Amino acid sequence: MDSSNLIDSLNAAQREAVTVPCGRTLILAGAGSGKTRVLTHRAAWLLQVEGASAYSILAVTFTNKAAAEMRGRIAGLVGVVAGGMWIGTFHGLAHRLLRLHWREAGLPQHFQILDAEDQRRLIRRTLRNLEIDESRWPPRQIQGFINARKDEGRRPEALEPHDAYSEQMRQLYRAYEEACRAGGGLVDFAELLLRCYELLCSQPTLLKHYRRRFRHILVDEFQDTNRIQYDWLRLLVDSESDVFIVGDDDQSIYGWRGARVENMQRLQHDEAGTRVLRLEQNYRSTRTILAAANALIARNSSRLGKHLWTDGAAGEPIAVYAAFSEQDEARFVVERIRSLIESEGYARSDCAILYRSNAQSRAFEEALFGREIPYRVYGGLRFFERAEIKDALAYLRLLVNRNDDASFERVINTPPRGIGTKTLDVLRSQARQWQMSLWQAAGELLRAGALPGRAARAITAFIELLDRLGGSFADPALAGRIETVLAQCGLHEHYAKDRSERGLDRRENLDELISAARTFEQVREAIDDEVDSLTAFLAHAALEAGEVQAGEQDDGVQLMTLHSAKGLEFPVVFLVGLEEGLFPHKMALDERGRLEEERRLCYVGITRSRQRLFLSFAERRRLHGQDQYGTASRFLLELPTELMQEVRARFSVTRAQTMVHAAEPVATSDAAFSLGQRVRHATFGDGVVLGCEGSGPSTRVQVNFAHSGSKWLVVAYANLKPCP
DNA sequence: TTTAGTTGAATAAAG
């Protein structure tokens, strides 16, 4: 078959990657080097040239968005042939396997998925049952503990508590597991992965089947994998497997979420003979932007090593602005955006403002609002996470499983039907005593006539409501079924009473839920046939929390955190709040590893930009109601000054200090160098000074050599000459 | 049960 359409548009390195013989391949793909392209073309190559069947391909990503994009692009290359491929997120794929093999996994057929909020609520309830003080044992912390252990693949039994604290944590972990089981098989996100891993470990036949089936495994964003994801992948691989992995250690910014960059090295160790290929040509940014990014990331010591280059134009210098305050910073940014739009023809959506923490968006929103420039802030509550939607989903979950106590508690008095804390306390303690669910306990108490009249009537009504709704299960159409539930449970009516904008919003969201169900039904894949459409929809709601205010502002300035900017690109980027303590964040200052991750985050920010990059910081910033006086971020000082241009040399005292500091000679001897200066070394050739440490005769400078990479040299011996 | 007032925490966030 003619495969020219797959490789013609690729550069040599990309082509080598796409056509690499089957086996173990790790692609170190730099920012903007055409990573997704290589991944999708590889899949197409396997189908068209290697003769692989779509059924033999497993492609794993981290986000639903990435999975959808990959599916779409592969389909665009090869057409419907791509049909049988398994493309999805780690969680989505694990979920699929668990649905198919729920029995072997020890789960009930209609097991429900807990999102982060559901999980925390369940932990809170577990604590209350055990009469443990929530302020001493914060649910958040316990949640973090449990998830971290699951991400490591460890059950409570596998822990080795070394003090009272870890012993208690282990107990709570165990109690939580029991609560999940008792709730009728509740599975949190981390559990999906761990359970699936255990499933494959414990079922050799099954494992063998999937190993044989998935001959080709493709993985995206490998630097973000955690321990259990790594182990899961390796489990699916045998000596015959073709494994194609793409990642960039320099863009690993989720260590705090359990991601292990080390997995990249580990893979090369664990899988001997792994072929490592590099994609280093960047198609996104100007030479200037790239040089800055390279100089910055060269400061990190633990790297696999990669040097991005481009044959594009040098572009504009990087503009640096020192603001008085965050208002001044916002004013500057918005002014710039206005002039870029008005005189340089940029669209509003070409401009992105990237910040370290969400709280920073405020000043920019105000400034944009004041200038009447439309904008869009990313992040925040997503559709399926909204309270009213979760209420509605809780009713649906109860229909599937009456013993789901978390859902029971959520809706027993929503909308208010006269069942308060008192009644609930009775229910809870009885349920605990009789070792049954709240639903069962309610039934028993009613039968025993043990509840006061008013509460009894209210509970009876609730039970009847659910039974009636359960009856309408016969309705085959999911959307119609949900509509009935919403109409009868009183949620719609409840919000109708709220005459404010908020109430209207919520009613609209509930209507939206119905149409979401309709859409879901239409596009639902046949693979979920194992399970009824309601259960499938609930799983979908948990696994895909949906977009935030999708498409509300099509052409607006884009505001988001650096983390959410990963994977995106913009013609114009404003990287703001470059202050010590904010970025790098003060929480990350103690440990070296975390500082390096902050630096990678800065690297990600810089490399988002195609043409224009603006950096700024504020000398005074209001944080938590207190004025803070900060200094410029070390990252700013780590960038070669030759690439930068100060906007509006304002020369306030502080300003002069910052910039002068950066350009200050690094050695006191006759051979003085400044950061960013070009130097020549007898052996290593030409390079750029990136940093210095020490003083006097022991002064060392870090030089990034064009050919030999970055090195630390003692000034006294290196005999560096300034470049002519 | 509802609501107003108090308290406490505040890095990033997909599934």
Added chain:
DNA sequence: TTCAACTAAA
């Protein structure tokens, strides 16, 4: 400062 979660009063 802001926001969510919680407590006390109506």
